[in-house]
Amino acid sequence: MVVVSKAIIRLADVSFSxxxxxxxxxxxxxxxVEKGExxxxxxxxxxxxxxxxxxxNGLLLPSEGKIEVNGIPTADDAHIWEVRKVVGMVFQNxxxxxxxxxxxxxxxxxMENIGVPPVDMEARIQDALEQVNMTxxxxxxxxxLSGGQKQRVAIAGALAIxxxxxxxxxxxxxxxxxxxxxxxxxxxxMNREAGMTVIQITHYLEETLDSDRIIVxxxxxxxxxxxxxxxYQQVDWLRRLGLDVPFACDLQYRLQQKGFxxxxxxxxxxxxxxxxxxxx
Amino acid sequence: xxxxxxxxxxxxxxxxSFLHQCDPRSKLLxxxxxxxxxxxxxxxxxxxxxxxxxxxxxxxxxxxxxxxxRGLKPALWIILLTVVLQIFTNKEGELLFSWRFIEIHxxxxxxxxxxxxxxILLMMxxxxxxxxxxPIQLTDGLxxxxxxxxxxxxxxxxLALMMSISLRFIPTLLEETDKIAKAQxxxxxxxxxxxxxxxxxxxxxxxxxxxxxxxRRAEELAFAMEARGYRGGEGRTKYRQLRYGGxxxxxxxxxxVIAVIVLLLRA
Numbered sequence: 052m053v054v055v056s057k058a059i060i061r062l063a064d065v066s067f068s069x070x071x072x073x074x075x076x077x078x079x080x081x082x083x084v085e086k087g088e089x090x091x092x093x094x095x096x097x098x099x100x101x102x103x104x105x106x107x108n109g110l111l112l113p114s115e116g117k118i119e120v121n122g123i124p125t126a127d128d129a130h131i132w133e134v135r136k137v138v139g140m141v142f143q144n145x146x147x148x149x150x151x152x153x154x155x156x157x158x159x160x161x162m163e164n165i166g167v168p169p170v171d172m173e174a175r176i177q178d179a180l181e182q183v184n185m186t187x188x189x190x191x192x193x194x195x196l197s198g199g200q201k202q203r204v205a206i207a208g209a210l211a212i213x214x215x216x217x218x219x220x221x222x223x224x225x226x227x228x229x230x231x232x233x234x235x236x237x238x239x240x241m242n243r244e245a246g247m248t249v250i251q252i253t254h255y256l257e258e259t260l261d262s263d264r265i266i267v268x269x270x271x272x273x274x275x276x277x278x279x280x281x282x283y284q285q286v287d288w289l290r291r292l293g294l295d296v297p298f299a300c301d302l303q304y305r306l307q308q309k310g311f312x313x314x315x316x317x318x319x320x321x322x323x324x325x326x327x328x329x330x331x
Numbered sequence: 332x333x334x335x336x337x338x339x340x341x342x343x344x345x346x347x348s349f350l351h352q353c354d355p356r357s358k359l360l361x362x363x364x365x366x367x368x369x370x371x372x373x374x375x376x377x378x379x380x381x382x383x384x385x386x387x388x389x390x391x392x393x394x395x396x397x398x399x400x401r402g403l404k405p406a407l408w409i410i411l412l413t414v415v416l417q418i419f420t421n422k423e424g425e426l427l428f429s430w431r432f433i434e435i436h437x438x439x440x441x442x443x444x445x446x447x448x449x450x451i452l453l454m455m456x457x458x459x460x461x462x463x464x465x466p467i468q469l470t471d472g473l474x475x476x477x478x479x480x481x482x483x484x485x486x487x488x489x490l491a492l493m494m495s496i497s498l499r500f501i502p503t504l505l506e507e508t509d510k511i512a513k514a515q516x517x518x519x520x521x522x523x524x525x526x527x528x529x530x531x532x533x534x535x536x537x538x539x540x541x542x543x544x545x546x547r548r549a550e551e552l553a554f555a556m557e558a559r560g561y562r563g564g565e566g567r568t569k570y571r572q573l574r575y576g577g578x579x580x581x582x583x584x585x586x587x588v589i590a591v592i593v594l595l596l597r598a
Contacts, residue, residue: 132562135560140555140559144551146503147551147555148551148552150496150499150556152465152498152499155570156467156571160556160559163569164561166567168568194506212559
């Protein structure tokens with residue numbers, strides 16, 4: 052686990068309702084995100100997790116409560132652009148976040164917005180492309196790229212702004228398994244090697260197994276929080292929330308019901324195998 | 332991808348020619364003034380001269396002639412219409428042919444030739460511009476040319492951005508149209524048979540989902556742009572810097588020479 056130093060995002064009793072909607076999309080959510088952490092937020096459709104994502108960089112403002120990024124409230128109109136420099140974001144649909152007609156121009160778009168001097172852009176584009184393994188696609192047009200490649204370009208676009216936090220709002224939901232893997236690998240490497248804080252919002256629980264911490268959302272409320280080991284212990288509860296339990300956890304759960312004992316919950320199939328043939 | 336193959340006229344063709352390497356602003360200005368010269372050329376010699384200049388431009392661009400000809404296709408109907416109108420309505424000059432109420436006069440024929448040649452030259456020079464200039468250069472050039480007007484609240488940056496986003500989304504929307512068309516065809520819709528009325532009606536189930544999807548896309552794109560710190564043209568820098576060079580000076584000189592020659596050859 053990454054050494055925890057300092058909170059970078061702080062949510063205090065945050066509620067949110069969309070205009071005209073009776074029900075609240077979020078209700079009394081409080082948590083902090085530590086610098087360098089890999090945090091996964093899970094929940095089924097309509098649990099409020101995507102709304103939560105849009106609140107993290109002030110795209111939506113809380114109806115009640117307060118969100119602070121690096122100590123700056125997102126409701127502070129004068130400093131909202133500082134917040135968006137700190138929190139980079141990648142959305143679900145790869146096509147609908149590609150602004151410019153080529154990869155390099157798209158990566159430049161964010162930098163142009165925050166006023167990066169043109170002489171610095173060249174190096175930062177190259178750098179961002181290297182981090183997502185897309186250097187060969189610099190002048191490519193978006194319609195020539197696969198979904199996974201487009202999402203990696205979107206990540207590169209966010210990285211070029213040099214944010215401290217990267218929020219992935221179901222960024223892998225529209226990708227095929229290979230694209231999902233590509234994106235996840237890039238993000239995990241960013242977290243490990245560059246110390247980037249990553250907040251991943253997803254309903255693919257398999258993608259959360261390497262997280263430092265998992266937050267479970269249901270009906271706009273934060274209903275659970277903990278390490279993957281502790282969250283995935285509660286198989287029955289997760290099922291009731293409409294979530295698919297990862298394969299390895301499900302396997303151990305079923306074996307436990309047959310009388311097997313596991314000292315710790317393993318997150319991979321190999322891990323389960325190991326504890327099976329080493330147990331007595 | 333049947334819709335992708337029928338991609339519009341005048342799409343950028345990358346080459347390494349003199350014209351490709353000129354600054355987009357000088358090309359825009361050149362074409363703008365050249366079109367004025369086309370209209371100023373009212374004598375046969377002046378006209379032959381501007382036509383020659385266009386041909387030289389096409390040769391210099393190293394773009395296959397077929398691309399240029401394809402660019403003329405949408406103008407075909409306009410040309411045909413003006414030719415017909417000129418021939419049958421112009422009653423000036425010597426009477427060349429008459430049959431019942433149809434009369435063809437000399438002036439009508441001459442004008443028909445001039446007008447259609449003019450439209451052809453106009454289309455040729457315009458498509459030569461878009462064939463040698465990438466969309467992003469084109470929008471950057473337009474933004475830069477119009478930016479002095481910002482003082483009078485002219486939204487130069489916004490228009491350029493809108494243009495570049497529309498161009499960026501053309502292939503995406505074509506792909507989507509194709510998908511919707513196939514989805515409707517699998518439900519029994521037919522786009523290529525039946526009467527004209529039937530076919531036009533058939534387009535509705537194609538257009539409506541396309542619009543709905545486009546609005547959704549626009550909303551998501553707006554979110555994504557805002558998340559990336561977009562807040563209008565104020566305080567924005569540009570990745571692509573436009574610079575005038577020696578080529579642009581040459582283009583300017585050529586333009587002045589053309590202007591002088593056209594004015595001398597005018598009737």
